[in-house]
Amino acid sequence: MAADRRVVAVVLPLGFAALTALVAVRFGPLLRLDTALSDAALRFARSHHVWRAVMSAITHSADQRVLLPALLLAVAFAVWRRDRAGVVFLLAAAATATVLRLTVLTLVHRPRPPERLTAAAGWAFPSGHTTSATIAAGILVVLLWPLLPSGRARAVLAAVAGLWAGLVGISRVALAAHWPTDVLGGWLLAGSVLTVLGIVLRPRPRDSVRPQPSGSPPGGDGP
Template identity: 35%
Template sequence: MPFPAAIAVLFRRVEAATLIVILVIGAALWAFVALAAEMLEGDLHAFDQAVLLALRTPGDTANPIGGRGLEIAMRDITALGGVTVLTLITALVLIFLILQRQRATAMFLGVAILGGQMLSHLMKSSFSRPRPDLVPHGVDVATASFPSGHSMMAAVTYLTLAVILARAEKKTSIRAFYIVTAAFIAILVGISRVYLGVHWPSDVLAGWSLGAAWALTVWIVARMMARRGQIEPDRQG
């Protein structure tokens, strides 16, 4: 079969939604690679510094804008991307899936979340970017800065949980609610990391990009496995 004809057959077999997701994954990975390259060359320093200082009271880098109340709120929000909260939420969803007799899906979800966590650690150790020293840190940190682990794992965990739960939901509006809520939480977590001075903005952008790419890849793999009967089928109505 000629190459153009083979491509046409492939496009007919793949759903439009899947093609769109593949394109989004490619764009997210491109964004991560571009950010990593710019970061290594030092071209993001001016941008990172400007955003970080914009979130501080002029003349006092130790005082974030918005007052004490907003600072406390941001500390609460940043905990949503921490290991303890993410592990607890993942465990609860796994239990829910098991009670729903979706054991294969539960196992797949557990592997997907653990895989995302391993990828996050691998990226951090590969780049070893120092944490910002421009402003005081609002919370304690111990690991490298690029990409933001909280931002990436919030995107990985919440978006992955959302796409898995959405598979078991018939109503499109509820499916959309899952995805939008997950994305909103991941965005808030990333913003909180910059606000608290523990990450450069580019760290967060990279974490979001890689985390979203991982979660969307999980969605595609889940659809493929469901069609082969390896996990429970999608209940889209």
């Protein structure tokens, strides 16, 4: 499992770096694919009003006015549980993702799609809503994981959190607020931050600590 995490911690940042380079140099085939997908999404949303309304509701669930209070609530919850590792992880994840995203955003300075179905401003790559939603989903899983009683409940938590983050990204393309690769970049960036910090900070669930054999000193042979 630890080896798998290390592989992911290498693959995701490399994928993000490669995608960033292609976007930065305005790689022709990638731009044409982005344009074709964005135009198709725009036409579909304009002709399907229920779809547009659903996508709008989902996209606004990841607005800063929603996620910032949620982050403060998560900090308060972790502090109340005296989960210092969780506090450090969630603050580090939120701060690191924000700094990296804004840095890349400024360096790449990619324009957004010209016709948009929701309010959006600033440069496009990587998607802020997508990055923030994915970071929030990861934080939610880390904080609630040790509180759930079974593997099935934890699988449901991870699936629901991942589905929401995925739908937020889809909504940004559906409403023509971002190009598809902006959203892919947001997923890769957030996944990179969550995976690397998960390895470095190791916010282990409390119930994952192996019981000590009788007579062993506390922490004597921990992983």
